[in-house]
Amino acid sequence: MTVAYLHLAIHLALVFLLPPLSLGVINKTKALFAGRVGPPLLQPYYDMAKLFRKGTVLSQTTTWVFLAGPAVGLVTTILAALLIPLGGHHAPIAFDGDFVLFAYALGLGRFFTIAAALDTGSAFEGMGGAREATFSCLAEPAVFFGFLVLARASGSYSLSGMLGPTVATTWSSAGAALGAVVVSWFVVLLAENSRIPFDDPNTHLELTMIHEVMVLDHSGPPFGMILYGAAMKLFVFGAMVLGVAMPLGGMDPWASWGVFVAATLLLAIAIGVVESIMARLRLPQVPSLLVAACLISAFGAVLLVR
Amino acid sequence: MVELVSEKLLIASIVLAGFAGVPGLFRPRDGRAGERLFVGLMTLAGVCACLGAVGALALGWSNELAVTWLVPGGQLVIRVDAISAMFVLQIAVLAVLGAWYGLEYWPQRGHRDNGRKLRTFFGAVTAGMLLLVIARNAVLFLVGWEIMAASAFLLVSTEDEKPTAREVGFVYLLATRAGTLCLFAMFALLGAAGGSLSFDAWPRALASPLRDAIFVLGLCGFGLKAGLMPLHIWLPGAHANAPSHVSAVMSGVLIKTGIYGLVRLTASCELPPLWWGYALIGAGVVSGVLGVGFAIGQHDLKRLLAYHSVENIGIICLGLGVALLGRSLGRPGLVALGVAGALLHVWNHGLFKALLFLSAGSVLHATGTREIDRLGGLWRRMPRTGLAFLVGAVAICGLPPLNGLISELLVYLGLFRTGAEGGGPWMAVALAAPALALVGALAVACFVKVFGAVFLGNARTSDTERAHECGPTMWVPMAILGGTCAFIGLAAPLVARVLDVGVNAWAGAAATSPMPALNRIAPLVWVSATSAALLVAIALFGMRLARRARARAAAPEVGTWDCGYAAPTSRMQYTSSSFAELLVGLLAPALRPSQHSPRLAGPFPAPEGFHSHVPDTVLDRALRPSFSFVARLFGRLRPIQRGNVHLYLLYILGTLVVLLLWR
Numbered sequence: 001m002t003v004a005y006l007h008l009a010i011h012l013a014l015v016f017l018l019p020p021l022s023l024g025v026i027n028k029t030k031a032l033f034a035g036r037v038g039p040p041l042l043q044p045y046y047d048m049a050k051l052f053r054k055g056t057v058l059s060q061t062t063t064w065v066f067l068a069g070p071a072v073g074l075v076t077t078i079l080a081a082l083l084i085p086l087g088g089h090h091a092p093i094a095f096d097g098d099f100v101l102f103a104y105a106l107g108l109g110r111f112f113t114i115a116a117a118l119d120t121g122s123a124f125e126g127m128g129g130a131r132e133a134t135f136s137c138l139a140e141p142a143v144f145f146g147f148l149v150l151a152r153a154s155g156s157y158s159l160s161g162m163l164g165p166t167v168a169t170t171w172s173s174a175g176a177a178l179g180a181v182v183v184s185w186f187v188v189l190l191a192e193n194s195r196i197p198f199d200d201p202n203t204h205l206e207l208t209m210i211h212e213v214m215v216l217d218h219s220g221p222p223f224g225m226i227l228y229g230a231a232m233k234l235f236v237f238g239a240m241v242l243g244v245a246m247p248l249g250g251m252d253p254w255a256s257w258g259v260f261v262a263a264t265l266l267l268a269i270a271i272g273v274v275e276s277i278m279a280r281l282r283l284p285q286v287p288s289l290l291v292a293a294c295l296i297s298a299f300g301a302v303l304l305v306r
Numbered sequence: 307m308v309e310l311v312s313e314k315l316l317i318a319s320i321v322l323a324g325f326a327g328v329p330g331l332f333r334p335r336d337g338r339a340g341e342r343l344f345v346g347l348m349t350l351a352g353v354c355a356c357l358g359a360v361g362a363l364a365l366g367w368s369n370e371l372a373v374t375w376l377v378p379g380g381q382l383v384i385r386v387d388a389i390s391a392m393f394v395l396q397i398a399v400l401a402v403l404g405a406w407y408g409l410e411y412w413p414q415r416g417h418r419d420n421g422r423k424l425r426t427f428f429g430a431v432t433a434g435m436l437l438l439v440i441a442r443n444a445v446l447f448l449v450g451w452e453i454m455a456a457s458a459f460l461l462v463s464t465e466d467e468k469p470t471a472r473e474v475g476f477v478y479l480l481a482t483r484a485g486t487l488c489l490f491a492m493f494a495l496l497g498a499a500g501g502s503l504s505f506d507a508w509p510r511a512l513a514s515p516l517r518d519a520i521f522v523l524g525l526c527g528f529g530l531k532a533g534l535m536p537l538h539i540w541l542p543g544a545h546a547n548a549p550s551h552v553s554a555v556m557s558g559v560l561i562k563t564g565i566y567g568l569v570r571l572t573a574s575c576e577l578p579p580l581w582w583g584y585a586l587i588g589a590g591v592v593s594g595v596l597g598v599g600f601a602i603g604q605h606d607l608k609r610l611l612a613y614h615s616v617e618n619i620g621i622i623c624l625g626l627g628v629a630l631l632g633r634s635l636g637r638p639g640l641v642a643l644g645v646a647g648a649l650l651h652v653w654n655h656g657l658f659k660a661l662l663f664l665s666a667g668s669v670l671h672a673t674g675t676r677e678i679d680r681l682g683g684l685w686r687r688m689p690r691t692g693l694a695f696l697v698g699a700v701a702i703c704g705l706p707p708l709n710g711l712i713s714e715l716l717v718y719l720g721l722f723r724t725g726a727e728g729g730g731p732w733m734a735v736a737l738a739a740p741a742l743a744l745v746g747a748l749a750v751a752c753f754v755k756v757f758g759a760v761f762l763g764n765a766r767t768s769d770t771e772r773a774h775e776c777g778p779t780m781w782v783p784m785a786i787l788g789g790t791c792a793f794i795g796l797a798a799p800l801v802a803r804v805l806d807v808g809v810n811a812w813a814g815a816a817a818t819s820p821m822p823a824l825n826r827i828a829p830l831v832w833v834s835a836t837s838a839a840l841l842v843a844i845a846l847f848g849m850r851l852a853r854r855a856r857a858r859a860a861a862p863e864v865g866t867w868d869c870g871y872a873a874p875t876s877r878m879q880y881t882s883s884s885f886a887e888l889l890v891g892l893l894a895p896a897l898r899p900s901q902h903s904p905r906l907a908g909p910f911p912a913p914e915g916f917h918s919h920v921p922d923t924v925l926d927r928a929l930r931p932s933f934s935f936v937a938r939l940f941g942r943l944r945p946i947q948r949g950n951v952h953l954y955l956l957y958i959l960g961t962l963v964v965l966l967l968w969r
Contacts, residue, residue: 111703111753119762141741
């Protein structure tokens with residue numbers, strides 16, 4: 001019993017503490033590629049701590065929806081992080097069909113983030129909101145094709161069954177399909193978290209941004225919440241990809257936590273490498289890449305039809 | 307002590323509703339007595355109907371009522387089983403709330419010419435719907451069906467002085483005639499194969515070789531009423547042009563009578579062929595994806611909501627398709643999930659769509675326009691309406707913590723189980739699950755667009771200047787609907803008990819093994835508990851954030867950051883059309899949008915405009931041209947129509963002679 005609580009505590013600690021570190025690793029990797037020293041690894045923590053101490057500037061156009069955006073965005077991401085299994089363990093909350101709640105909770109966060117953007121009445125933020133809404137429409141089927149493959153291969157209807165301890169046995173029976181899901185979900189991870197090639201988190205031109213432009217008017221603690229939520233969302237999607245790609249089920253339960261943390265940081269390095277060696281796609285080309293991701297996981301599903 | 311019998315309560319309710327508007331016809335045009343009496347009678351009818359339905363669902367008050375009737379083939383048989391009761395409950399609630407809403411929305415004093423007509427047929431349409439969902443004989447069913455269809459036509463064309471209202475009314479009339487024609491053929495086949503026009507003969511008829519023809523006719527007839535995708539032609543125009551509380555009733559319950567027909571028909575088939583399930587799932591996917599696709603392209607608030615009805619009917623059909631597959635394959639789990647998902651979505655869609663139509667009506671009432679791009683910033687002037695719309699929008703997207711999630715979850719679970727447990731062909735069916743995910747994401751895009759464009763930001767035109775919050779008879783019905791949406795989302799395990807009764811009624815005698823209880827096969831306790839926790843957490847976080855932001859606001863009186871632009875105007879905001887442009891572009895092969903883009907030439911170009919429009923592909927691009935071709939063709943026959951009575955008599959005589967010779 002105590003062991004179960006300890007695992008739960010580790011899960012919670014990772015969910016709440018690890019996400020900003022991934023951002024730090026990505027930035028460090030990019031700096032390395034560019035031949036710079038780059039900001040310290042812990043810079044995202046400093047940024048957020050600073051934002052939480054600051055005052056807030058509110059436009060007189062806005063209503064409470066503007067503040068609901070960051071709050072709902074963060075809370076729904078926390079819920080998603082509690083539903084996703086980490087490092088081959090069971091998730092704190094697991095039940096049949098929890099993957100629907102997972103996807104739709106993130107959808108609720110998206111709804112309010114975009115609504116908060118539209119609440120400012122600015123053309124830039126509307127533009128960002130429109131892009132976010134459009135691209136996630138294409139990412140959603142890719143995610144569900146993946147769930148379908150995993151449900152079929154593992155016989156479970158819960159994320160903990162699909163991505164938890166039993167993934168290793170699933171690989172032996174449906175390896176090709178799971179490989180397709182990994183590829184597809186990695187693309188989805190980049191799109192949903194506004195990374196290159198879909199969006200450039202470092203750009204300073206509002207016209208070309210997606211996520212950053214949506215939150216252009218947020219400041220102080222609400223903006224801190226948005227940054228923290230975005231980091232956690234990256235962590236959650238990373239856990240999804242790693243859950244399929246790294247079957248840790250058979251390992252020593254304590255060692256698997258260490259492997260999981262290492263894998264998360266490796267994934268962050270991989271994202272940093274992608275960001276360093278690729279250019280951002282032109283916006284009209286983004287849908288085709290997402291449709292391709294969708295079709296790859298659809299192929300995975302077709303492989304299991306027999 | 308009078309013994310309470312559901313059927314008798316329902317008859318009382320039908321009579322009360324059917325004649326609720328009639329006393330008002332004899333009252334003066336300017337008086338308020340007629341409308342008050344109407345609302346009172348409708349409320350009484352609603353109470354009777356709800357009492358009857360709850361009695362039949364939970365207390366066993368149902369007792370079949372059969373009276374001999376002189377109509378050939380007809381018999382006055384009515385019975386309220388669980389499925390009927392679920393539909394009755396919904397019809398009664400929405401009709402009563404609509405009647406109350408109408409007091410302020412369509413007051414007699416403001417509508418001297420059509421107020422009385424509207425109320426009379428509002429009562430009649432309610433009576434027709436109540437009659438048809440409890441009738442157990444084809445003739446009686448069709449009587450209810452036609453009362454409903456005719457009254458709905460008169461309601462859609464309430465403002466018959468407007469050409470558009472007359473036109474959409476005509477399209478509705480054509481569609482409903484075509485649908486009834488299919489139903490006549492279906493009932494004739496059912497009667498021929500089963501030996502009787504009573505519904506009790508259906509299982510026999512649906513075991514005969516005619517059953518595929520019966521199913522196709524039913525799918526067309528009921529599908530036309532429900533608005534399945536290629537058959538949805540009448541729906542957008544009718545819902546947009548009817549008064550809003552009528553739209554709420556039409557979208558909330560009237561189109562569901564088509565679903566009722568499909569549910570009743572499929573329930574009676576003991577061993578349906580596999581392709582029935584495939585057909586329903588296919589129709590569901592097409593309606594779902596294209597319904598929301600067309601919705602995104604609309605500029606008219608109510609037309610947009612109407613297309614979402616098409617989408618939700620698609621989701622209901624997905625559930626029903628899963629149930630049929632489950633029955634064909636002998637899997638009670640799939641049957642339970644599918645039927646429960648479909649029936650709950652029928653309820654849910656009725657609740658949140660009525661809520662959305664009523665709040666859209668409140669916007670229309672306050673601003674006088676349905677054009678989304680002429681509105682904006684209404685939240686400040688109409689916070690209650692805005693909140694109602696927000697609740698409806700979150701619910702219709704299937705997002706936690708509201709009711710849409712519960713029914714979609716049941717359908718998802720059904721689809722996933724089909725995929726995970728089954729062999730090759732059924733696995734293909736599970737591919738409907740990603741399609742449902744696409745529908746969900748598109749719905750989020752569409753509703754965040756509407757909500758943002760109408761209620762958030764700044765006012766775009768002067769239309770919104772005189773906007774005002776609606777009065778209590780309008781917002782209380784909205785509050786009740788919104789509260790029910792939240793209740794179903796947060797108390798799903800309780801609702802599942804009611805659904806179990808519905809599932810067992812559908813499974814009926816055909817069930818080979820007992821139906822599993824819904825709470826056992828679906829984790830509704832978990833979903834509701836998590837949703838509640840989510841709601842509490844959001845409230846806590848949000849309130850804390852708001853308090854801190856207000857306490858430590860650095861500069862309270864600033865505008866939105868606009869990159870240093872000197873003179874921003876509210877016309878520079880992102881419009882709903884620009885928000886939708888990317889998605890409409892992606893869906894262009896199906897939507898076929900038409901655009902007028904400005905051509906600017908020279909150093910001092912003349913003023914130019916941009917407009918885009920997404921017409922209904924089926925109605926405007928396929929049916930209208932082919933109908934006008936047919937009309938031209940038949941124009942050739944016009945010379946024989948001279949308008950002379952003796953000529954017509956000659957034709958009749960000629961026909962008779964030919965027929966006599968032919969025999």
